Amino acid sequence: MGGKGYALWLFIIEILVHFSTSRSAKVPSIIVFGDSSVDSGNNNFIPTIARSNFEPYGRDFFNGNPTGRFSNGRIAPDFISEAFGIKQSVPAYLDPAYNISDFASGVCFASAGTGFDNATARVADVIPLWKEIEYYKEYQKKLRAHLGDEKANEIIREALYLVSIGTNDFLENYYTLPERRCEFPIVQQYEDFLLGLAESFFKEIYGLGARKISLTGLPPMGCLPLERATNILEYHNCVEEYNNLALEFNGKLGWLVTKLNKDLPGLQLVDANAYDIILQIVKHPSRFGFEVADTGCCGTGRFEMGFLCDPKFTCEDANKYVFWDAFHPSEKTSQIVSSHLIEKYLAKFR
Ligand SMILES: *[C@@H]1O[C@H](CO)[C@@H](O)[C@H](O)[C@H]1NC(C)=O
Numbered sequence: 001m002g003g004k005g006y007a008l009w010l011f012i013i014e015i016l017v018h019f020s021t022s023r024s025a026k027v028p029s030i031i032v033f034g035d036s037s038v039d040s041g042n043n044n045f046i047p048t049i050a051r052s053n054f055e056p057y058g059r060d061f062f063n064g065n066p067t068g069r070f071s072n073g074r075i076a077p078d079f080i081s082e083a084f085g086i087k088q089s090v091p092a093y094l095d096p097a098y099n100i101s102d103f104a105s106g107v108c109f110a111s112a113g114t115g116f117d118n119a120t121a122r123v124a125d126v127i128p129l130w131k132e133i134e135y136y137k138e139y140q141k142k143l144r145a146h147l148g149d150e151k152a153n154e155i156i157r158e159a160l161y162l163v164s165i166g167t168n169d170f171l172e173n174y175y176t177l178p179e180r181r182c183e184f185p186i187v188q189q190y191e192d193f194l195l196g197l198a199e200s201f202f203k204e205i206y207g208l209g210a211r212k213i214s215l216t217g218l219p220p221m222g223c224l225p226l227e228r229a230t231n232i233l234e235y236h237n238c239v240e241e242y243n244n245l246a247l248e249f250n251g252k253l254g255w256l257v258t259k260l261n262k263d264l265p266g267l268q269l270v271d272a273n274a275y276d277i278i279l280q281i282v283k284h285p286s287r288f289g290f291e292v293a294d295t296g297c298c299g300t301g302r303f304e305m306g307f308l309c310d311p312k313f314t315c316e317d318a319n320k321y322v323f324w325d326a327f328h329p330s331e332k333t334s335q336i337v338s339s340h341l342i343e344k345y346l347a348k349f350r
């Protein structure tokens, strides 16, 4: 065989090898970073009031178990994990009931109340995003010790990373406390500050080996029952200012996703935006089988969440409600949103 033929032959083998490995590269694990939209109970194990490991939370979860998920049942990462044929729920890293054997097929580092901004995590003393990464590094060590480098590295590389965060930076922090508003008098300046933090975060987990990553930014925040509750002059309609802000910030996250995919070889970062589907559900609840979209199931539905949710004052059937509490979707909403995100953005990883 001449030199050219040999090179061609090598080239063909390389293509075949690449093709077969990329085809067999299924997702072995779901790894989660973010806030209460994806926290499966880490806050139970830190001193904070941002918790939900008591009734009525979890009443529709397996065994009616209040796990610390801000939901009556499962949340999006659980549904995504199940749809990828892994497990029915993704356990919280800090939960001592689980060990590294369990975490090898899925683990959650998220913390309710956190944000991109360190100052956001300080509001309710929850886990800042940098610390979620520290836990992830510790997890990698344990995984390598447990499975050996080769198998552990494969899981780290082929896992699907779900990142859902940002709402608290605006609602809990920027619009509630003076610190950041003094520093960034125009909200677009704060958006750009957060965007820089987001970029560093993705570069860091990429550097640690993450490749398949889904980013879900802001929901239509102005339609959260808690925000509608304060919109008295507009008859408790959605707060348009917050929805527009969410659209604007999500747009910037979209640019960031495009840029990072260009800059970082092998990265497959997807902009799994949930804004539109959630807005559809809120505006046309009956099309999705819901009866109530403006208030949550627990209490008056306008302001209760966490310890303010009283099992004695909770709606009978959470499936009729888009929102479970004043800030978080019901299990049924999470299921619809997850199916949508899988079909539209995540199917290519299956
Ligand atoms: C994890 O826990 C299970 C049972 O709870 C046990 O069988 C297994 O050996 C543990 N794995 C490690 C690595 O500790």
Ligand SMILES: *[C@@H]1O[C@H](CO)[C@@H](O)[C@H](O)[C@H]1NC(C)=O
Binding pocket: 118, 130, 197
């Ligand atoms: C957030 O806090 C961590 C730990 O103190 C620090 O390393 C990091 O630089 C902080 N980030 C910003 C943007 O201040």
